[in-house]
Amino acid sequence: MEEAYTKVKQVPLSSSHLGIVAEVNELSREIEEGLVSIEEASERLRRIDGMPGKKGYFQVLAAGIVSGCFGYLLGASELESVIAFVIGCLLHVWVLTAKKYQMSKMIVNIAGGVIITALALLAYHLPVPGHVKPDGMIIGSIMPLVPGLAFVNAIRDIADSDFLSGTVRMIDALLVFVYIAVGVGITLSIYNNMGGRLML
Known part of the structure; x- marks a missing residue:
């Protein structure tokens, strides 16, 4: 009989990066259409996860x-x-x-x-x-x-x-x-x- 393990991990609430949301949505569509393999999708997700946010001066101007x-x-x-x-x-x-x-x-x-x-x-x-x-x-x-x-x-x-x-x-x-x-x-x-x- 296999042992069962339980893992609890805190996921802090953070602001949304809409650029990442858009990229993940696009990737999910390509996966659904069969255009991307599992390995390519995993690599794309790693690149998407490293996407930088907007420059500070752009955020300051947008807030103004x-x-x-x-x-x-x-x-x-x-x-x-x-x-x-x-x-x-x-x-x-x-x-x-x-x-x-x-x-x-x-x-x-x-x-x-x-x-x-x-x-x-x-x-x-x-x-x-x-x-x-x-x-x-x-x-x-x-x-x-x-x-x-x-x-x-x-x-x-x-x-x-x-x-x-x-x-x-x-x-x-x-x-x-x-x-x-x-x-x-x-x-x-x-x-x-x-x-x-x-x-x-």
Whole structure:
């Protein structure tokens, strides 16, 4: 009688590399059509696994564009959207630095909320041409931190009756929302307690 072995391995939650997803999908289609052998597929998978992510400057620029565009869509003025673009770029510089030093997700997102709110309040007090309000800048700049893909994947897993995976992903996404809110709330609370009069 053969012995049975059980192995438990932690699979940490991480961000999705959509380039890898696209390559694996293409490879699976080629395998299904009989165009790729097992050995070739194994080699392709090793190459796909080593695919690098986008360059840092590209990610910073993309985060800024997302922040500015979402800010404008959610009611920010043109000037507020431009400031949200700058804040989004600076925010992602922090995110990349935190990833480099392997900081925890909690610290990254709480500090990210603090950075966003502090920079928005700074812009609010700077003598910029035209009146700006922090709410549009904060809402737009938060968007690169929001785990939208993870949240949607969690709903999809639950809908597919994969309750364990879906629940874990859902809790992870909800905790990110909480971390961001804590960072923003702490900064606004300190600002108001220091005598700031802010009308969001």
